[in-house]
Every structure is written in structure tokens, then in C-alpha cells.
Amino acid sequence: MSDSPVQGIKTVLHPVSDLAKAKAVYAALLGVPPTADSSYYVGFEVGGQHIGLVPDGGQQGMTSPVAYWHVLDIEAKIAELTAAGAAVKEAPHDVGGGRLVASVTDPDGNVLGLLQDS
Structure with missing residues (x-):
């Protein structure tokens, strides 16, 4: 791995x-x-x-399909992305079974989905 x-x-x-x-x-x-x-x-x-x-x-x-990047630590990745200039669109939240999802936008407004499995 x-x-x-x-x-x-x-x-x-x-x-x-x-x-x-x-x-x-x-x-x-x-x-x-x-x-x-x-x-x-x-x-x-x-x-x-x-x-x-x-x-x-x-x-x-x-407003369009959203691709979700699977990450090991969603909070750490959001901190890294916002430090680099992304903006939080949807804060991390549990969608069932311990799965966390969130999204950020890049400087051009493109949505980047993040997903962390428990």
C-alpha cells in the first residue's frame, strides 16, 4: 500500500x-x-x-457531478487544502457507517469532494 x-x-x-x-x-x-x-x-x-x-x-x-477523493484523514486534508487557497464548501459530516464526506472549491470554483472511510 x-x-x-x-x-x-x-x-x-x-x-x-x-x-x-x-x-x-x-x-x-x-x-x-x-x-x-x-x-x-x-x-x-x-x-x-x-x-x-x-x-x-x-x-x-x-450543479454538476462531483468526484470524491478518498483520503485517510479528512480534517488534515482540508487544513492542507485551505492553506493552499481552497475554500470549504461543505464541512465534514458523517453520511452513515462512520463515512465522512466534505467538499472544497479550488480558486476557480471547481468542487473537490473528499471522502474518509472509518
């Missing part, structure tokens, strides 16, 4: 307006059924990546 505190992009979330229609399209694209399927989130596991569909993502401030 690498000593890097960043494990790469393993999760990409897509805001969708119609979850049922989006689920059908992504299932056809990926060739697998969802591994998480609820009224508030649909997720697929394929090729070592997690592809998630977030209904009404625009209401959560998602």
Missing part, C-alpha cells in the same frame, strides 16, 4: 432530477444493477469505483 494520504478518485456522485429514469440509464451504461437503491440515493459499484445518483442534488448545491 502507498504511503500517500490520498487513495484516488473512487466515488463520483451525479445530481439527478428523476431518480427512476437516471437509474435505468446508469444501469444500462454500467451493465450492473444498483448496490444501493433507495428513494434518496442509488449507487453502483463497477470497476473499483462507486457511482452515485443524488435526487434533487441541485437543492443540495450540486
Whole structure:
């Protein structure tokens, strides 16, 4: 295993307006059924990546897909990023099972998602 505190992009979330229609399209694209399927989130596991569909993502401030960089220490990475000029968009919070997510924006407003598994 690498000593890097960043494990790469393993999760990409897509805001969708119609979850049922989006689920059908992504299932056809990926060739697998969802591994998480609820009224508030649909997720697929394929090729070592997690592809998630977030209904009404625009209401959560998602205006485009967000790639989530998996990190070992989310607080330390946010401190490092803000010291380098990024701004916190979404503070770290638990989304279940000890998984923490957060996001920052780079100086051009691009959203960088961060994810730390417990």
C-alpha cells in the first residue's frame, strides 16, 4: 500500500432530477444493477469505483457531478487544502457507517469532494 494520504478518485456522485429514469440509464451504461437503491440515493459499484445518483442534488448545491477523493484523514486534508487557497464548501459530516464526506472549491470554483472511510 502507498504511503500517500490520498487513495484516488473512487466515488463520483451525479445530481439527478428523476431518480427512476437516471437509474435505468446508469444501469444500462454500467451493465450492473444498483448496490444501493433507495428513494434518496442509488449507487453502483463497477470497476473499483462507486457511482452515485443524488435526487434533487441541485437543492443540495450540486450543479454538476462531483468526484470524491478518498483520503485517510479528512480534517488534515482540508487544513492542507485551505492553506493552499481552497475554500470549504461543505464541512465534514458523517453520511452513515462512520463515512465522512466534505467538499472544497479550488480558486476557480471547481468542487473537490473528499471522502474518509472509518
